[in-house]
Amino acid sequence: MSAPFLPAGDPVAPALRGFARAHAHLVELREDPVHLRARERDPRRVVGLVAGGGSGHEPMHAGFLGRGMLDAVAPGQVFASPHNRQVLHASLAAAGPEGVVHVVKNYTGDRINFGIAAERLRHEGVRVGRVLVDDDLATDDTDSATGRRGTGATVVVEKLLGAAADEGRGLDELTALGNAVAAASRSLAVASRAQTSFHTGEPAFDLAAGELEYGVGIHGERAATTIDRPPLPDLVVRMIDELLTGLPPGPGELLVLVNGMGATTQLELYGIFDQAAAVLEERGLRVAESLVGTYVPALDMAGFSLTLTRLRDGWRTWWRAPARTPAFPVLDDVNEEGR
Amino acid sequence: MSAPFLPAGDPVAPALRGFARAHAHLVELREDPVHLRARERDPRRVVGLVAGGGSGHEPMHAGFLGRGMLDAVAPGQVFASPHNRQVLHASLAAAGPEGVVHVVKNYTGDRINFGIAAERLRHEGVRVGRVLVDDDLATDDTDSATGRRGTGATVVVEKLLGAAADEGRGLDELTALGNAVAAASRSLAVASRAQTSFHTGEPAFDLAAGELEYGVGIHGERAATTIDRPPLPDLVVRMIDELLTGLPPGPGELLVLVNGMGATTQLELYGIFDQAAAVLEERGLRVAESLVGTYVPALDMAGFSLTLTRLRDGWRTWWRAPARTPAFPVLDDVNEEGR
Amino acid sequence: MTATAAPVLRRYAESVAAAHDELTRLDQASGDGDFGDNLRSGLTRVLAELDRPGAELDRPGAAHGFDVAGRVFLDEVGGTSGPLFGLLFTELARALDENPDGGWARGTAAGLAAIQRVGEAEVGDRTLVDALAPAAAELERGTGFAAAARAAAEGARATADLRARRGRASYVGERARGLPDPGAMGVALLFEALAATKDPGFSAGLC
């Protein structure tokens, strides 16, 4: 028994076809090897922005293709890194006169495949910068060489980089900016039900009613700890306080991302945001910007993640700069813009 | 045991607070009685657009508040009609010189509460038009006085009405347009897992693995029929063919909405869209416009609905007209717009 | 025929309190079980307003009480029935204000019309309209409060044989048959209270 509404065989190819068809005015799907390209691009942009990774986390990344965000995306199979050749071709499609920046979530497969593509691009004379997103506090273990996983902060990185790239900034500046955003961000995720395994149609792991995976990842691996589900306010306080401890010191203006893991309702996510904002303000911090919704899910997992980013000068403007993509919402201010 | 990430007690109030905070540039939350208002409005608009209904279907309706769509919204408790006083105050906040149009999904509670608000508004000298959305083919039973339920087509109605209202059209014209869009639309929904009951934390009804509720509603009521889940292609063919039989005759240009019921992934939804578009084209129809995503869910139900709308002259332009709301995506064409 | 609103509402509140459990049971059988609560709590709020010191003086006359009840039921009472009763009370207030004597017939008819405009129920759909319509017809003919009350009670009782075509009860199909519609019983109790206000010995034999 497979997942209820996925076709037998390859679930990614038909979804990409449907996606490209539904958003034909914004994106283009290219085959052999599979990658997607934004149709529109700010003429000031001199560096192409390329992201990619396993599928099953939609709308990330392809939903952020378009003016103000990404130029090309290399989608892998479900939870599997894209092939280096996909990254290579996505990069060639995206490269500006100053080259490309790769936004890479910190997973071995992604690092290696983007790394190989970068080697090949350099052989072809294309400059490559790498932004490594590694925000997941649950994997902040000094013992491991693999480092923290990349999760929700990817959206923040992609948005800020996109806006900065639209101002014509160069490769090194963008690479530094992306890595600075990742460094200023930490995330933590919990789940009350595993995602449906694409292969079996059953939950990928079992959780008893009232249990919570604390510090869960986005690829169906279990968290290091399973806890009894605390009342929501206590849970949010605990997560926020751990995030504030893990977050490097910096400005007290925060961007807060409340991200759904797949099956979590907007009723839940906005309620969690209300709670999180209250806790942060009690701690003397300012919630300057926010994003609430299902942006980096793990298929249909029930749960949510919180991401905090300490905002440096100028980042708010980039966050609110208009983006014309399939999935990023309207954030620019009416009164400032007066479109 | 309650739903995992909803606060005990009233789940709607905190979510509304969080929503209004996250989208403060677009919407305003007002208390006593609770309703929401769009901050921005096309100056040409002479009729206010008001919608409302039970909560648990987010982003509908509050996610469609803003320039190009709705002016005010009255949210009820989970799956419960808003109180007539909420509708009254939402309408007073939205009314233009020519009055308000109510977008009402066809449920007894909504009809009655919007109806009472309309009586009260007329007593106060405000003109009211009613658009009744009743697109759900599964309840197309000539025996029942209640008629078809209102589901996915609501999004289509709200988008087209919004764009038409922005052209300064009057009350009667908008009312007629909204009802014409509803009449030209039919929907059908299936579910492989019920939503989590807000009260018990358990699925609202049981479905065995491999079973499918066929013709399910958005309030947790079971469908009239439970079937063995067919392979996805067969399921889509069956749904499309029933929709085409139920849809009144008209133009062969269609708008297709593939809507997630809550826990369904974008991988699934875009794959379904790809399939549906292929079947429709085989039947000689043209998929001129589309929308794919979770727009009218039933909390976290696993399933999807298909909505077909036969597009009349001018409707495509209204569909693509820019909307600045929390949830409606970018549809306008780059090349036409050149923003 | 004349009667002022406040004593009718007080008597109505008493009989609804007495019938609360029975009304709850009826709504459990055909709906979601909140009808007794909705009606009782609405009337409690109305009486609290009427008993506020000085309230009687605010606006004396036949209508007083129904305007309060109209506002309370429209604004604060939940369920499908709450605001429908609110419409009825509002129309009674308006009619009694204009004509303290003939207002009952006019107000009941206008209330029925508003309820049907809004709720779209016909006689026979197994709703409170099945009690309200016969009461309105008797008052129209001028046969008196007792006749109206008996007609409402008869209409309410007869809903036991009907299959619901409106409201939540329409979803349970045949299951509710055999028991009367709670909303119709609630309306019948109102007209019984009206008749008993004139003639304290009157009973329509409802609960």
Next chain:
Amino acid sequence: MTATAAPVLRRYAESVAAAHDELTRLDQASGDGDFGDNLRSGLTRVLAELDRPGAELDRPGAAHGFDVAGRVFLDEVGGTSGPLFGLLFTELARALDENPDGGWARGTAAGLAAIQRVGEAEVGDRTLVDALAPAAAELERGTGFAAAARAAAEGARATADLRARRGRASYVGERARGLPDPGAMGVALLFEALAATKDPGFSAGLC
């Protein structure tokens, strides 16, 4: 020291085919079990291209075969190891092209550097680097193909005592200890094939 690529690749393909089940078993213990498939299918495709009529003529010389293998493994072979082998083959092709004699040492060193740049593994992390680095060191010192092959085999066998710090195996922690790393065994087989191409009697005693 000179050897052309094609015979080495043919011999390598044979020994990988023979070792397929063992390589699969090793990757099942520490990873996802696809390593044997990935390597064998890559080499099969390479040979198919080399055996295409006229292929031998396209680009004769010491490097030929490795350029094909580099492209095939970079472009078409899955898993973490596929493209890493691709980097090694590409660097071998480049070096042998420049210098058919000294190219083996230079190419292996450059392949190791590229693999470490991309994969970020150090010696001791329980990866194919643990076989490749000692082989590169022997070739650098000029001790010959057999010495390099023995060093690679020794490095691969020694991974059995290591806890993985890179790759999928790092997730299973201690569980994989006792068995060698499949990728390292795959690299050792390559250098064994190289030595055996010069000296058909050679064996590093791997599988």
